[in-house]
Amino acid sequence: MESLTTEITRPAEGKKRKHRFWYTMLQQRYLYLMSVPFVIWLIIFSYVPIWGWLVAFQNYKPGKSIFDQKWIGLKSFIELFSDERFYHVLRNTLAMSVMGLIVGFTVPIIFALLLNELRGRWFKRSIQTISYLPHFVSWVVVAGLITKMLSVDGGAVNQLLMSLHLIDKPIQFMAKGEWFWGIVTISDMWKETGWSSIIYIAAMAGIDPEQYEAATVDGAGRFRRMWHITLPGIRPTFMVLFILSIGNLISIGFEKQFLLGNPLVSDYSEVIDLYALNYGIGLSRYSYGTAIGIFNSVISIILVFTANGIYKRVTKETII
Amino acid sequence: MKGKVAKISSVLIVSALLATTGCTNSSQTKPTTSDASTATADPKPDLTPMTVRLGTGGPFDPYWDEMQSDVGKVIKEKTGITLKKEFSVEGGDPQKYYSLMVASNEYPDLVSGGVSQLVNAGAVLDLAPLIDKYGPNIKKVYGDYMKRLRWSNTDHAIYALPWPGVNGTTFDAGGGFEIQHQVLKELGYPQIKTVKDYEAALKAYKDKHPTTADGKPTIGMSLNAGEWQIVISVTNPAFFTTGAPDDGEFFIDPKTYEAKLHYLRPEEKEYFRWLNHMNDIGLLDPESFTQKYDQYKAKIATGRVLGMIDQEWDYGEALNTLKKEGKFDQTYAHFPVTLNDTYKDHSFQDTGYMAGPGISITKSAKDPVRLIKFLDYLASDEGQVLINWGIEGVHYKVENGKRVIPADVLEKKNNDANNFKKSTGIGNYTLLSASYGDGVKDPSGNYYTTTFPELIQAKYSKADKETLAAYKASTYLDLWPKKEEFPVKPWGAAWTINLETGSEADVIKTKCLDIMKKRVPEAILAKPDQFDAIWDAFMKDLDKAGVQKLNQAYTQLVKDRIKLWNE
Numbered sequence: 021m022e023s024l025t026t027e028i029t030r031p032a033e034g035k036k037r038k039h040r041f042w043y044t045m046l047q048q049r050y051l052y053l054m055s056v057p058f059v060i061w062l063i064i065f066s067y068v069p070i071w072g073w074l075v076a077f078q079n080y081k082p083g084k085s086i087f088d089q090k091w092i093g094l095k096s097f098i099e100l101f102s103d104e105r106f107y108h109v110l111r112n113t114l115a116m117s118v119m120g121l122i123v124g125f126t127v128p129i130i131f132a133l134l135l136n137e138l139r140g141r142w143f144k145r146s147i148q149t150i151s152y153l154p155h156f157v158s159w160v161v162v163a164g165l166i167t168k169m170l171s172v173d174g175g176a177v178n179q180l181l182m183s184l185h186l187i188d189k190p191i192q193f194m195a196k197g198e199w200f201w202g203i204v205t206i207s208d209m210w211k212e213t214g215w216s217s218i219i220y221i222a223a224m225a226g227i228d229p230e231q232y233e234a235a236t237v238d239g240a241g242r243f244r245r246m247w248h249i250t251l252p253g254i255r256p257t258f259m260v261l262f263i264l265s266i267g268n269l270i271s272i273g274f275e276k277q278f279l280l281g282n283p284l285v286s287d288y289s290e291v292i293d294l295y296a297l298n299y300g301i302g303l304s305r306y307s308y309g310t311a312i313g314i315f316n317s318v319i320s321i322i323l324v325f326t327a328n329g330i331y332k333r334v335t336k337e338t339i340i
Numbered sequence: 341m342k343g344k345v346a347k348i349s350s351v352l353i354v355s356a357l358l359a360t361t362g363c364t365n366s367s368q369t370k371p372t373t374s375d376a377s378t379a380t381a382d383p384k385p386d387l388t389p390m391t392v393r394l395g396t397g398g399p400f401d402p403y404w405d406e407m408q409s410d411v412g413k414v415i416k417e418k419t420g421i422t423l424k425k426e427f428s429v430e431g432g433d434p435q436k437y438y439s440l441m442v443a444s445n446e447y448p449d450l451v452s453g454g455v456s457q458l459v460n461a462g463a464v465l466d467l468a469p470l471i472d473k474y475g476p477n478i479k480k481v482y483g484d485y486m487k488r489l490r491w492s493n494t495d496h497a498i499y500a501l502p503w504p505g506v507n508g509t510t511f512d513a514g515g516g517f518e519i520q521h522q523v524l525k526e527l528g529y530p531q532i533k534t535v536k537d538y539e540a541a542l543k544a545y546k547d548k549h550p551t552t553a554d555g556k557p558t559i560g561m562s563l564n565a566g567e568w569q570i571v572i573s574v575t576n577p578a579f580f581t582t583g584a585p586d587d588g589e590f591f592i593d594p595k596t597y598e599a600k601l602h603y604l605r606p607e608e609k610e611y612f613r614w615l616n617h618m619n620d621i622g623l624l625d626p627e628s629f630t631q632k633y634d635q636y637k638a639k640i641a642t643g644r645v646l647g648m649i650d651q652e653w654d655y656g657e658a659l660n661t662l663k664k665e666g667k668f669d670q671t672y673a674h675f676p677v678t679l680n681d682t683y684k685d686h687s688f689q690d691t692g693y694m695a696g697p698g699i700s701i702t703k704s705a706k707d708p709v710r711l712i713k714f715l716d717y718l719a720s721d722e723g724q725v726l727i728n729w730g731i732e733g734v735h736y737k738v739e740n741g742k743r744v745i746p747a748d749v750l751e752k753k754n755n756d757a758n759n760f761k762k763s764t765g766i767g768n769y770t771l772l773s774a775s776y777g778d779g780v781k782d783p784s785g786n787y788y789t790t791t792f793p794e795l796i797q798a799k800y801s802k803a804d805k806e807t808l809a810a811y812k813a814s815t816y817l818d819l820w821p822k823k824e825e826f827p828v829k830p831w832g833a834a835w836t837i838n839l840e841t842g843s844e845a846d847v848i849k850t851k852c853l854d855i856m857k858k859r860v861p862e863a864i865l866a867k868p869d870q871f872d873a874i875w876d877a878f879m880k881d882l883d884k885a886g887v888q889k890l891n892q893a894y895t896q897l898v899k900d901r902i903k904l905w906n907e
Binding site: 081105164167168171172173192194195282283284286287297298299301302303304305306 | 433435436439440442443457460461559565566567570625626627629630631632634635639841842846847850851854857858860861862865
């Protein structure tokens with residue numbers, strides 16, 4: 021159970037450690053007591069449901085108790101790994117989430133850096149507010165907007181390109197499978213940049229202004245200060261967010277892909293969650309759906325620990 | 341750790357059980373008392389207000405009236421029941437809605453559709469004993485067809501009251517190929533029998549009028565193929581145009597009863613080749629396969645689309661907009677177009693009564709007896725007239741013993757149908773219980789429904805009438821081959837035969853349809869010289885997915901159905 025409580029472990033602390041642990045526990049017993057309800061909450065909602073994983077090894081039929089089901093062993097997993105389509109959706113999922121990860125970190129940080137350099141308080145505030153508003157727009161609406169904008173039949177993008185004489189015939193953006201990942205990434209960028217940058221702006225506000233003053237005295241220009249003070253200042257925030265989102269690489273949901281996709285681009289738009297819905301729950305194959313869920317969880321855990329491991333190697337710090 | 345978890349979870353389970361039994365106890369006290377009283381004599385029906393949840397697999401219906409309409413209020417008054425419709429949140433595939441319902445094990449009182457999933461999950465009640473005791477009107481409606489309601493050869497229970505009206509005859513056709521009246525008028529009403537005729541008409545008009553009166557480019561033909569309606573607008577027409585009846589995704593050999601996925605028919609390849617040709621010559625809307633349903637409807641509502649291949653219920657909202665704006669020349673005529681003149685459109689081949697999915701009562705229903713009585717009321721003569729005609733003196737009058745809809749009401753009903761439906765509730769309460777089909781007369785000698793030949797013609801606009809007169813027909817149905825020309829199909833229609841959910845064949849079917857949704861658009865949009873290669877790849881993909889196994893499994897089901905319905 022100790023392993024459940026997240027704590028910052030410091031390396032190189034030998035034998036004494038165990039002894040010290042009980043001592044601090046005694047010292048901080050009230051604090052421990054106060055955390056008990058949350059530990060129980062965690063167990064009930066995050067660990068107890070794990071026994072539902074049993075379903076993956078059964079031919080689960082709803083309505084009956086989990087103990088009266090027929091056991092089928094690894095059949096669901098074998099079927100999953102021998103389905104060509106599964107690798108296809110895995111590829112799409114990983115491609116879109118890696119693209120999303122890269123864009124979703126660089127663009128908001130650049131945006132936050134630029135915003136941080138602005139002087140006018142009022143101007144800065146309004147830009148910030150305007151930029152995160154799209155975050156609250158539902159994907160259903162966003163998908164509608166994007167399909168209309170990219171339409172060949174009077175869509176804004178095609179009309180713009182035509183009037184600039186860059187193309188002579190409207191382009192069918194939504195019919196080109198190989199462009200689909202890009203369209204998803206860009207629409208995601210439009211929607212989330214402002215929102216994701218909030219946390220970096222907050223982190224930047226926490227950097228000691230004296231550092232900047234000292235750097236100015238030493239003759240550092242704007243870009244030097246950004247590079248040597250601002251960026252290292254937000255590194256811990258960045259790393260925590262980055263490693264956590266690596267854990268979510270595989271479970272990116274299917275909302276945007278489902279709403280933006282169409283039969284023509286299905287080779288590029290189908291993601292693992294949609295596959296789980298269509299071939300798992302959609303066909304009442306709960307076992308199959310659960311098998312996909314287990315696969316997701318295992319891969320996510322491996323990804324998080326690997327990312328954390330690499331980070332630990334490089335910086336001698338760890339966040340998990 | 342293990343022990344602790346077990347303890348905690350057992351405490352939770354016990355408390356959950358206590359909570360649920362507590363609930364059912366309190367809510368079931370009432371039903372049991374009413375049970376006793378109704379079983380003895382039933383002097384007065386139980387009218388205590390009760391809210392009933394109805395799960396519909398469909399997308400949100402903006403014209404559902406929440407029982408606030410004229411008809412809704414009367415039903416509430418007569419039965420005490422307030423119906424609360426619940427819709428599929430994602431607005432898409434109804435099958436997913438039912439699957440999620442089963443997965444969460446949380447059911448409304450009544451469910452519309454999805455019966456196979458629900459039966460597999462053991463979630464619906466056997467209605468046979470309930471109908472026997474409390475449903476005289478339901479029994480009367482189904483009559484001899486009661487045996488078609490039975491579930492299977494091994495389980496003779498009744499799990500759903502099928503939607504379709506009993507003994508209904510069709511008076512009008514709402515499918516086929518649609519073409520705007522203005523196109524026909526301008527070209528002097530040419531013969532529209534084969535796809536070539538249709539293509540020529542669209543082409544001639546589009547060449548003459550590349551833009552509409554307000555300057556927007558006209559679209560030759562648009563298909564609603566960006567979402568699930570691809571089967572309605574693209575693939576179903578493939579068998580209609582090649583002389584096969586609608587058996588869902590399958591073609592059933594009328595002699596051997598062998599079933600096969602209909603895309604495997606070589607005739608249909610030629611139909612898709614024609615669509616490919618239409619795309620090649622620029623008559624097909626290039627957005628057909630990428631547009632969302634909303635975009636499609638919006639396009640039609642502008643009057644720019646000269647032709648479609650769709651069903652009227654699918655583009656009905658757009659049609660209502662056109663009518664409301666008075667653009668009657670831009671509404672559509674229907675034609676039974678075939679690939680060439682050797683084929684006959686089998687749309688109206690007789691199926692007998694098609695029992696199938698319908699309304700089910702779930703195991704979560706608090707008071708099944710009350711519910712079956714509610715459904716029985718809707719199936720009674722009084723209920724049927726109410727839901728179809730409305731309230732006497734308000735929505736219809738009786739003149740010389742005949743029900744007549746006053747001109748002002750009819751005007752609203754035809755030309756502002758959406759608002760009419762919402763305010764009066766007429767049309768919102770059909771498909772809820774057993775019902776009589778179109779053309780069946782009640783004891784007073786009037787039709788139960790408002791769809792009968794005389795009214796169909798009254799519903800037609802001037803444009804419809806002009807077109808029909810030009811083709812020497814009184815309804816669009818007259819243009820189609822008559823049902824007497826074909827034998828009755830002993831299996832009904834195969835789209836009511838379902839594979840066991842989650843079975844191997846079912847998975848193969850899903851795979852095949854996913855392949856189809858990708859390959860068919862690909863083939864249609866390809867350059868004509870690549871069409872054959874893509875089609876071959878399509879056939880190969882199907883083969884690899886195990887289509888032969890699927891065909892065998894389905895053939896067996898068709899044979900079982902024939903036995904169940906005809907023995």
